[in-house]
Amino acid sequence: MNDLTIPLTMQVNGTDHSIDVEPRRHLADVLREDLALTGTHLGCEHGVCGACTVLIDGEPARACLMLAVQAEGSEIVTIEGLADADGTMHPVQAAMHQAMSFQCAFCTPGFLMSTIALLRDNPSPTTEEIREELSGNLCRCTGYQSIVDGVETAVELMGSDR
Ligand code: FES
Numbered sequence: 001m002n003d004l005t006i007p008l009t010m011q012v013n014g015t016d017h018s019i020d021v022e023p024r025r026h027l028a029d030v031l032r033e034d035l036a037l038t039g040t041h042l043g044c045e046h047g048v049c050g051a052c053t054v055l056i057d058g059e060p061a062r063a064c065l066m067l068a069v070q071a072e073g074s075e076i077v078t079i080e081g082l083a084d085a086d087g088t089m090h091p092v093q094a095a096m097h098q099a100m101s102f103q104c105a106f107c108t109p110g111f112l113m114s115t116i117a118l119l120r121d122n123p124s125p126t127t128e129e130i131r132e133e134l135s136g137n138l139c140r141c142t143g144y145q146s147i148v149d150g151v152e153t154a155v156e157l158m159g160s161d162r
């Protein structure tokens with residue numbers, strides 16, 4: 001620590017981290033640059049596109065809008081934390097892969113994190129609810145239909161697990 005940094009302790013994808021950060025830095029930069037978790041993407045960097053969405057204590061949040069020091073004591077999940085250690089994809093990842101939901105995939109991490117929170121809170125959403133709940137995530141490539149198809153595939157896959 002120096003005069004310009006503050007100690008920060010947080011858990012990311014099940015691993016505890018204690019690092020020193022400048023208070024001006026946002027969480028997305030710290031995840032990407034200090035922890036090398038570059039799956040959290042930065043698009044607009046002002047809260048519009050949703051590419052930087054991560055789960056903080058279970059709730060989706062835009063990592064570009066949050067100072068890293070605000071995450072003190074939090075449990076964070078990023079896209080890197082979804083698959084099992086043996087590489088088995090999370091059901092939402094598998095569903096979106098199966099439905100070919102994405103093209104360039106820049107938006108993918110944010111959509112996945114938002115979808116996981118959506119299906120946790122509403123395991124059987126209607127198409128309209130899916131579109132409404134994911135309206136905070138932008139995609140420049142797909143026209144969104146394939147993403148909605150992926151979420152509906154996830155509902156089927158996860159329903160068969162219940
Ligand atoms: S990069 Fe955070 S919302 Fe766009």
Ligand code: FES
Nearest residue numbers: 103105139140141
């Ligand atoms: S697949 Fe390219 S931005 Fe969504």
